[in-house]
Amino acid sequence: MTNMNSSVIIEDESKLELPEYIDRPEYVRNKSVGYSLQIAGWFLFMWLFMPLLTIFFWLFEGKTIYQQMIVQAEPTSPLSLVHLATMILIFIAVLLLWATYNWVRFAGKERRSAPMSVNEEQLAISFKVNPMDILNMQQAKNLTLYYDEDGRLEFFETNQSLKKRL
Known part of the structure; x- marks a missing residue:
């Protein structure tokens, strides 16, 4: 009897059998x-x-x-x-x-406020990357972030090509 709670991590993305149009926005037209x-x-x-x-x-x-x-x-x-x-x-x-x-209680009372703005250095510290990588990520049209099991950013891809390994 197999354990239903055990998760299998697939490291080879070709085994996922994802359709091509998921990663290719040019297939999703009209x-x-x-x-x-x-x-x-x-x-x-x-x-x-x-x-x-x-x-x-x-x-x-x-x-x-x-x-x-x-x-x-x-x-x-x-x-x-x-x-x-x-x-x-x-x-x-x-x-x-x-x-x-x-x-009556909430009319005209805005309880939500805009979040504080952060600069590139603070964002880079938060993601534990260098500020140039943050600038590259901000300027990319397509961006894929890869995280490890602990939620830390491992590497990222921009514009469908591997740009940087952390």
Whole structure:
């Protein structure tokens, strides 16, 4: 029996079977066309199938709801329409009160502040690299950082080629 918690670290990236388009942004073109097709597909789905689902639920479940809520329900029963409507209105009122309280409490009060700016030397000390490497990383269009098991930066790649080993 194998231990399910043991993790295997794959050092050879070719064994990961990653598709090429993950590391190659030129393969991911025309995102707007893909998103447009996705939106068109959802509209087509709703246009075709939502009316059919609605008709199905009206035909088969409408009778059950009518029997349970109108015919068999007594005015004093806990599931009468008046009680349900009252509960819904109470929930809406509680939500509105909570929203009003939060608006009064936080309106015009910015509790978040911008982080302090750091220079290249401080950033280099934080990552334990030299300041020139920080400048190279800041100017790179594509950047991949490799960390060891303890979370320390081992090396980095810029523009799809290995630039610097730390």
